[in-house]
Amino acid sequence: MIEIMIELINITKSFGDQTVLKQLNIQIEPHKTTAIIGASGSGKSTIFRILTGLETIDHGKILIDGAEVPHFKPPGFGYVIQDGGLFPHLTGQENIELAAKIQGLPLQDREKKTHELANLMSLPFDLLKKFPYQLSGGQKQRVALARSLFLDPHILLLDEPLGALDPIIRYDLQQELKEIFATLKKTVLLITHDLKEASYLSDVIHLIHQGKLLQTGTLKDFCETPYSPYVENFTKAYILGGQS
């Protein structure tokens, strides 16, 4: 029996008269990397915003380990968005350590942990003394990832983490992320519009369209047994269209 950690049951969410998520049902397995993929506007980011507590659901339930919760609570999760969301007035190191500092973790312990994470992210430590405006896109995303991991969350939510980066940097980071995920063994939820990236990084892919889950599986499953014409077209477009 596969251990189910996170369940989204009949989630419905509307903004005004636009219904973004329609009775969405997803099950997320623990300690694996799960990708949520779909076209723009399909509702992917909304799922994350609901899980992180930035939006509330209209109908439905969220269960973690069988218990109903309104949303994930920090520090149980780490959240990285496309443009990092780094605090511009703090250095890289200060960004990473802020939550821990507020909670009272002493300086030495904080620095030790920052060093560990910097190594993991292949970030030279003195780069962390710089401010976000002085960092490249790839460096910022690494800092954002380190920040999200500082308090050892169970779940990692990454919303298009490589979306704003150059292709070469993106490629490098994909490699690194794969290694990091393997090392950490956390439950990782990844949103991407890139099917190839999803396939490379994740164990399972959920394809969303117009607020509904169309298919769950691997890239191979989507290619060989698409559940709907949309899935078929989507897959073809990404594989054959020379994307990424």
Next chain:
Amino acid sequence: MNLLTQIRLFLLLTIVFLTPNLVAKNIVVSSKPFTESRLLGEMLAQIIEDSTNHQVDRKIGLGQMAMLIEGMKAGEVDFYVDYTGTLAHALLKKPELKSIDSIKKEINLLGLDISNHLGFNNTYAIAMLEDNAAKLNIHSLQDLSKHPGLIAGFNTDFIKRNDGFPNLQKVYDLNFNEVKGVTHGLKVQALMSKKIDLAELYATDSKLAKYPLRVLKDEKNAFAEYYAVIVGRQDTIERYPDVWKNLQKIVGKISRKMMTNLNAQVEIDKKNEKEVVQQFLNTKAIASASYPDWFFRMLEHILLVFIPLLFSICIGIPLAIGAFYYKKIGKFILGGAAIVQTIPSIALLCFLIPLAGIGSPPAYIALILYGLLPIMQGTFVGLQSIDIKTLESAKTLGLSPTQNLIHIMLPIASRSIISGIKTSAIINVGTATLAAFIGAGGFGEFIVAGLNLYDIPLILSGAIPAAIFAVILHFGFDWLESLVVSRGLTRR
């Protein structure tokens, strides 16, 4: 004598010698009957009353010089104001004495003393209508010799006195077509209706302040000098040195223009003599050039800027934070502050007088109110312009709203907040100068005094330091910004 008697005698003598010094005696201040002398006498009286423990017996307008001097000799008058020319000519009968030192030496022999002069020479002033003089290009008495066809109007005694018209004729070789005898009171009318071209007035004549007249230059110093000096009994001066010291306050401080203006306030504006003198002394024009008072005005101004600023910060920033979180009320709060800003400063100061009295309290309240809007706006805009992703990052990291405010929002908004505080501070420098109108002090004192007396250097002695203060604040806040605002934001 035995010991007991000695002790009693000692005690008695002590009491006898101490008492006059402990019990302040009434000082008698007097003056001649004309306006200027009365005003100066009143000035001496008010200075003594305000700065010492002595009471003053006023005998203003007692009589001419002869009576006053006799009064002094008899010990019945202590101080009055006279003129160097009058003392030299009429009292000492030595018209050759010109300098104050020489007159002082002679007058000491009479048991009297004089101060240095008060700042103006109230000598004869030959005046013409400004446009008449301009048309004929007459600037000085010498120029008159080129225009023999003019009609002169003089007092009859000026026509006769040796140091009057005959003197003038001799020195400048003048001859007029017609010399009419015109009494003092009708001179200006006669000039204005062009019945006469020139007349003799006094240098501090009130009419010079109000009518378009040109005083002709006396390049050859034909007229004697009549510098105003304080005359005092040496006996009184020795007994009460603090009185004499305080009277020196006006020495060298009253210009011809100032005296003319004071005369005009009484003779033309019909103001009360006591009030005119009181206002003159209160505007601290007298002390304007002296270092200790300038220093205190500067301290007052600094306090007028910074204390209200601190209050504006403590009230404004929380209000703006509230406005940010509660957008609906927020609109009213910001709107309210904006409305206060539109009230003219001087009007607001006056509205506050019935509520807060005069002096510092209403000034501080007004400055606090004026300081609010820039600070509130700076804070509100600073918070509003924070990228929502940044705020959401804070939330998802587990920061509570308060922690978010303190660690993320206010630091990011700090640049805008400091900019608002800087604007408030600099506005305060200017508005604080108006505080002088309601008695709160500061550099505005000099500006107000200068306006009252039409003394431009005096106005500038307040305006320029205020401007320099504003510039210092500008650079000071820039420096503060570089210290407080993260380099990550300013990108230095």
